[in-house]
Amino acid sequence: MNQKITLKQIAKELDVSISTVSKALKDSKEIGEETKKKIQAFAKYYKYRPNPLAVSLKNNTAKIIGVIIPEIVHHFFAEVINGVEKTASENGYTVIITSSNEQFEKEVANISSLSDSLIDGFIISVSKGTLKEKNYEHISDTIELGIPVVLFDRTIDDIECDKVMVNDRLGAYEGTSKLINKGRRKIILITTEDYISIGNERTQGYIEAHDEANINYQQDLIIKCQEKGSREKNLSSLEKNLEKSLTLNSDIDGIIAVNESYAAVALKVLGKLNIKVPENVSLICFSDGVISQFSTPPISALSQHGELMGRKAANLLIERLKNPERDFQTDVIECTLIDRNSI
Numbered sequence: 001m002n003q004k005i006t007l008k009q010i011a012k013e014l015d016v017s018i019s020t021v022s023k024a025l026k027d028s029k030e031i032g033e034e035t036k037k038k039i040q041a042f043a044k045y046y047k048y049r050p051n052p053l054a055v056s057l058k059n060n061t062a063k064i065i066g067v068i069i070p071e072i073v074h075h076f077f078a079e080v081i082n083g084v085e086k087t088a089s090e091n092g093y094t095v096i097i098t099s100s101n102e103q104f105e106k107e108v109a110n111i112s113s114l115s116d117s118l119i120d121g122f123i124i125s126v127s128k129g130t131l132k133e134k135n136y137e138h139i140s141d142t143i144e145l146g147i148p149v150v151l152f153d154r155t156i157d158d159i160e161c162d163k164v165m166v167n168d169r170l171g172a173y174e175g176t177s178k179l180i181n182k183g184r185r186k187i188i189l190i191t192t193e194d195y196i197s198i199g200n201e202r203t204q205g206y207i208e209a210h211d212e213a214n215i216n217y218q219q220d221l222i223i224k225c226q227e228k229g230s231r232e233k234n235l236s237s238l239e240k241n242l243e244k245s246l247t248l249n250s251d252i253d254g255i256i257a258v259n260e261s262y263a264a265v266a267l268k269v270l271g272k273l274n275i276k277v278p279e280n281v282s283l284i285c286f287s288d289g290v291i292s293q294f295s296t297p298p299i300s301a302l303s304q305h306g307e308l309m310g311r312k313a314a315n316l317l318i319e320r321l322k323n324p325e326r327d328f329q330t331d332v333i334e335c336t337l338i339d340r341n342s343i
Helices: 006-012 016-025 035-044 053-057 074-090 104-115 130-135 139-142 168-181 197-212 230-246 260-272 290-294 306-322
Strands: 062-068 094-099 122-126 149-152 164-166 187-191 221-225 254-257 282-284 302-304 328-335 336-338
Touching: 006 016, 006 035, 016 035, 016 139, 062 074, 062 104, 074 094, 074 164, 074 306, 094 104, 104 122, 104 130, 104 139, 122 306, 139 149, 139 164, 149 306, 164 168, 164 306, 168 197, 168 254, 168 282, 168 302, 168 336, 187 230, 187 260, 197 221, 221 230, 230 260, 254 260, 260 282, 260 290, 302 306
Parallel strands: 062 094, 062 122, 122 149, 149 164, 164 328, 187 221, 187 254, 254 282, 282 302
Antiparallel strands: 302 336
């Protein structure tokens, strides 16, 4: 171990938790003498030194929040960041924003580099790569180090921390029910792959709305956008699959998309096939952003209230920093249907 050793490496070598190492090096009475001496001797032998900048900033309250989002292109995440920054500024905090680009490795690297330096706490929406890997150790380790984490939008049941999420199932249920109440009976759902929790929840809401209305939905009308390449290639593949479905099913009369990008693809394909919205097909999507508002026609949208989500996440983190021992809290935000000219 010629490189500078970290708390995580010491914990791994001695088969103990990071928090145990941290407490032992602080000579905490919570740790048994034998374990404490073993950890202290190991740290001394390998010349462990805490990051002086990080320690200094922690002791003096750096008041810096790290925000990690999956990607920058979605208007929804821009709204969340806006909410985080407003609340952070009101409470004297600065915000550092990074993107994982939907990659597990990038998310791990971002958390590692920020937690080793300036950050008081994190606000994170986990990447698709992390959800696919089902590896959350980097988040658990961060919490064990005493750095609080608030998860938003894409949350993880296995991680105990504060969370802010949308009632995705109810939102999809209400959106689908709206189309059914408008007389639509053959509705396509454009969604994500099942390992992405929000897509799975929205699929369940879509199914429940059909069940309640005693309408048999068709499994082949649930179109899942594959995550096998670049964003552009995935959307191009979705475009082909949607065009094929609409061509084979001439009686399609509704589409609900789980995000604005998918809705934009739907509008493109509908235009290409000379299918009019809303005369022939009704269209609803999640996220009330610029695509929904300024497309032709404007798209009816299920607003996730991104700014409110950001404010709630920032408030939960700041409260946690003030009171580390309080119970973990999950805030659930209800969607609001913005009815435009596409239903």
